[in-house]
Amino acid sequence: xxxxxxxxRVLGHYPTGVVVIAALSGVEPYGFTVNSFTxxxxxxxxxxxxxxxxSTTWPHIRAAGAFxxxxxxxxxxxxxxxxxxxxxxRFSGIEWSVxxxxxxxxxxxxxxxDCELESCHVVGDHExxxxxxxxxxxxxxxxxxxxxxRGRLGRVLT
Numbered sequence: 001x002x003x004x005x006x007x008x009r010v011l012g013h014y015p016t017g018v019v020v021i022a023a024l025s026g027v028e029p030y031g032f033t034v035n036s037f038t039x040x041x042x043x044x045x046x047x048x049x050x051x052x053x054x055s056t057t058w059p060h061i062r063a064a065g066a067f068x069x070x071x072x073x074x075x076x077x078x079x080x081x082x083x084x085x086x087x088x089x090r091f092s093g094i095e096w097s098v099x100x101x102x103x104x105x106x107x108x109x110x111x112x113x114d115c116e117l118e119s120c121h122v123v124g125d126h127e128x129x130x131x132x133x134x135x136x137x138x139x140x141x142x143x144x145x146x147x148x149x150r151g152r153l154g155r156v157l158t
Contacts, residue, residue, distance in 0.1 A: 012149070012150045012151055014149075015148065015149035016035040016036070016037075016148050017035065017037060017072075017145050017146065017147060018033060018034075018071075018072045018080050018145075018146040018147070018148050018153070019033070019034050019035075019037045019049070019070060019071050019072060020032070020033055020034070020069070020070045020079065020080075020106050020109075021034055021049060021051075021061060021067050021068075021069055022061070022067060022068055022070065022096075022103055022104040022105070022106070023060070023061040023064035023066065023067035023068070023103045023104070024064065024098070024102060024103055024104065025060040025061065025063055025064045028060070029091050029096070029104045030057050030061050030064075031061075031083050031090055031091065031104060032051075032055060032058065032061075032084070032090070033080050033081075033083040034049045034050070034051070035148045036049050036050040036126075037049045037069065044132060045132065045133035046118060046130055046132055046133070047069070047115065047130075047131050048128060048129060048130050048131070049129050049131075050123075050126040050127065050129065051126060052125060052126050053122075053125055053126065053127065056086075058127070062117065062120065064103070065116065066101060066102070066103060066114070066115060066116045066117065066134075067114075067115055067117075068099050068101060068103040068104060068105045068112055068113065068114050068115070069112065069113040069114075069115060070106035070109035070111075071110045071111040071112070071113075071145055072106065072109055072110070072145065072146040073108055073109055073110045073139070073143040073144065073145060073146060074144040074147075074154075074155035075108070075143075076106070076108060076109070076146055077146065077153045079094055079106055080146060082094055091104070094106065095107040095108065099112060099114055099135075100114070101114035101135060108139070108143075109139060110138065110139050110141075110143045110145050111137065111139065112136065112137055113135075113136045114133070114134050114135040114136065115131035115132060115133055115134060116131065116132045116134055117129070117131055117132075118130040118131055118132045144156050
């Protein structure tokens, strides 16, 4: 049997990008931090991420049926922590705007992807979410992405 703490430590050696998944459900914005984001297919354009069963935010975003993914930039550690916190107004003090798709996008991110929910699959203690990309854009700056590695936030050194 693999202990979850050991699995987390070992997998922590693999760096991941950090994104915020956000949607408007009614008039309320909902969002949470994810580091399990990845591309699945180019044709059709599909991306995926995982949402914990214990998340109280994911049900609101899932019900919206669409959302915006903001790829955080290296200077957005505070944004990452805000959207990872429980029980707080995650959007408080965070600069964001509503994208063409109608969902919140974090200002200053390196890229934004508007998606429609394709399917969800229960896998262990998470839902594996597949989403169809309907629009995307990058920030005009040459910003670096925020990276999560070995339990810490950082940047890519090139």
